Amino acid sequence: MSEVRSKKQEVRSKKRTSCLLPLASRLLSLASCLLLLASGAYAELGDKVAGKEVFEKRCKQCHGEKGEGNGIIAEKVYPPPRNFTSGIFKYKTSPGDQVPRDEDLLRTINEGFGEASMPAWKDIMTEKEKRDVIAHEKTFSDVFEIDDPPEEINYGKEVPFSEQSVLKGKELFKKAECPMCHGENGKGDGVKKLKDTWGNREWARNLTKPWTYNAGSKPKNIFARITIGIPGTQMPSFNFTEEERWHVVNYVRFLADETRRVKKEEEDKPLKAKYINIEIPWDADAPEWKGAPFKAVKLFPQDQTEEKYFKPTNDGITWRVLFNDKELAFLIEWDDRTKSVPGDVEAEKLSEGDLFEDAVAIQLPRVILPRIPIEEQLPSIRHGDNEFGVNIWYWSSGTTVRPQLTKVVYSDGIGVKRVEPDNKVGLSGRGVYKGGIWKVILKRGLKTSNPKDDLQFETDRLIPVAFGNWDGSNGGKGNKHTATQWYWLILERS
Ligand code: HEC
């Protein structure tokens, strides 16, 4: 093996020397030199000194002046920015413990991360700035003091996506114990509590949301992750045959769940509630629910008052609404890696610090005045205000000694509130956790006996709706939660 490698190195250094030959004399070798420079020796084209300037302008705030991962906003982002002096890189396409290829560093800079705060610089930096900053980045650690550029893993022959390949991949996924960390259905709800090399709590990726992958979700990207693992994390490498790895890739692709993807172009469009002329089912898997239009929306962290920024683990929810002549119900679904029921031994094991209940809330205006445009009577997103109050329908997962809880909160802004038990307004809720997903149904009459305080649902009107979410295994409680912006709901009988 080492013999093969030194042969390769020899060939490479020969190629490099030939780059120095008079260009006009060897046109053919010029082409191969350019190729070589474009792949292997890329950063040598970058200017370390100019790169330092770029780094100080664009990267220092997070990665720190000396690349130690301790910039001024490092404390506020999760996972923390990389300490480049460690010489450990997570997302690469070079085998084993070889350093990342320049293409890998460039990819990170261009695309940023799906599930971390690192921005995408593709359209912000020039190509020269990117090359220069890479050259500078490499000065932080001596792992880059090597003669030859790292190699690229061998991808072999890609196995096309097919049902058969997916089935084979599913078996191998189990055999490789991927579910221990990623959960049976890939929702990231494994049973193992994970820490990275630097001692931070880490969570296995939710494989049903490929848009959150940090190193790309193309088949080749996934193949590289399975082949190499993710250094610095507990994600191992797998020495299956090439063909077997391609089957696993196809299974991972199969896991993608489009019902969780936020569609930007759909954001402002109202969600149509579906009318049915039977009782609204409590079973979230009933055909009535399956046939209702749905919307996936993004959750943002709320609490920024704590010293350490709250690090959300749930990034979105999917909601839909059914109504009949008497009642209306929301079905709210979200992927949650942990079922947080205080008192539960398994849940306590996975929890980061104290364990609280998982919870979800729906915020609605208290009244919608006729003849005034809805935009002019929109309550403040943060629990309403003294002009326009809100109803907050709250559901929580219960503890081992107390059942799930549903209540209505009447609020006129943060801290200005009154709580009523659900039975007074006829709100009822029920949640089921299965396979890494919470499915919670909250149901109420279209009308109540108190029209001044409770929203009365009318058809053919835009109704503002917002959501809040708490992950009890991740310190979610009280103000520490995530929430959405306002969305629109409309009830139409036809
Ligand atoms: C807002 C904060 C932020 C800024 C600004 C930022 N980064 Fe990062 N960067 C991160 C975080 C967070 C990570 C680690 C993510 C993880 O571990 O999942 C990271 C990781 C990296 C990595 C490691 C990738 C790997 O494979 O492990 C590279 C390379 C990198 N950043 C380069 C840069 C460069 C170059 C700039 C400036 C052009 C920059 N970053 C600016 C937050 C930032």
Ligand code: HEC
């Ligand atoms: C011991 C725990 C563990 C096992 C086993 C494991 N993973 Fe992971 N996996 C992780 C962690 C942790 C991450 C996220 C690391 C990070 O990016 O910081 C991850 C991330 C990933 C990603 C996302 C890569 C990206 O670009 O963001 C994929 C895809 C993946 N794993 C696939 C698999 C497959 C397939 C298997 C089984 C063949 C597997 N994992 C086994 C812990 C594990």
